[in-house]
Amino acid sequence: MCARRNAPSAECRRPLPRLPLPPMRRPMRIAASCNNNNTASSSNSSSSTNVVHNKKPKASRADPILASLSKNALRMSDVQLLHGPHWLNDAILNFYFAYLEEVKYKSNVDFLFVTPEMSQCMLYMDDKELHGLLVAQNQALRKPFIFMALNDSHSRDRGGAHWSLVVASRPDKSFFHFDSYGGGNTNCSLELINNIKDVLDMQHARFRGMRCLQQSNDYDCGIHVICMADQLTDYVNRYDSVDGVQPLHQDVIKAKRNQLIKLVASLGQHI
Template sequence: MSRRPNSDPIALSYFDSCLRLSDVRLLDGPHWLNDQILSFYYEYLSHSKYGADLLFIAPELTQCMKYMDEKELAEIFAQHKADKKSFIFFAINDNETAEAGGSHWSLLVYSRPENSFYHFDSSSGNNTAPSKEVMDKIKAQLGARQAKFRPTRCLQQVNGYDCGIHVICMTDHIADYVNRYDAVEGLPLLHIDTVKAKRAELLQLISSLGSKVTQ
């Protein structure tokens, strides 16, 4: 049964993302983050924070890429001008269907200057298989047939629900780093305080962008 709009109103519409009140409330407590929250933040990074050299692929689109044929993938990457991007970020979900869902997020970053796919997983490599699946599906379309898959050491989560927060923090952390150094290699570890503060920062950001969430 679909939820009634009046019982779960839109809290924020931001470019191609739409957050409902129930989505935003996931940031209030110890909750796993859904596609909508990650999609919103990737829209924010794309439109308000980083330049045209970086590409942030919405998580629901990344999930659908697993099931696209070569023509569909070519059209998607052409629309996003992926051939012009030095770094492309993919939020990876362990869901085995084309629908929203799953239980774990990790981050896959394609570095064109280094001809590598870097994988950052805050739960000891749990998402290695779905990350390799995405990489194998898209690397030909990116002109990266010989690119290496590089599992990369990163800060580990201390609970069962903060994987989405780690992906958001790592995306920001890496984007800032590659903007300065044009490479992922040498990236310092994320600090745990950044993760601890991020939920409150996201709530403040959503509010500042005109959210209708009532406190």
């Protein structure tokens, strides 16, 4: 495993072990469309930052929509993944990153949140496409902190098995990678970083694989990404830096599924 919980330094000092990844728990719905109309989430979007509940996608009796933020809807089948020992799909991570943007950090102009759908697209875009995508966000090219949820899929159309978190930090002049499963997503994170660093004008930024709490099973990687996003955004809000953030505690991971269920229920009251 990558780290002890009380390690004095957050950064890994030795190579992470490569562990076998679990089989995909559920197909991701990332295949949507990789175009500039499907933009990343920005905490300084020019559109309204209020909770928006679209009429599309349409609810069905078999699998009704329980909550929605902008274009990110959670159906009953998605929320059921939170009730048991299940791998989280992209719909849940898309929804939570939209929540960070539109609710929790709607007044923060320093953060950009990139959903799994968009990080997957960014792996395959050329510089022109990436520039157009990021320019669509208000000052996105100059955001000090960019949080990207990353999956290990190597296809636009097929889902992978593992989630991790990449953070681009201009103040730290670094790309940070947080991986709860022995560095299994390191190669994918490097592919993403190499594809976006020129457009972000961060060619000389360091790659830093970070010491973090390791998951104790084969399905909690998505929960780890969500909890780490929470911890990082809170830490950065106070210190204007990613450097120095400490690993999560296991109690945070254990409590998060119930917290997410309550969050969905609260936001679902507006539908």
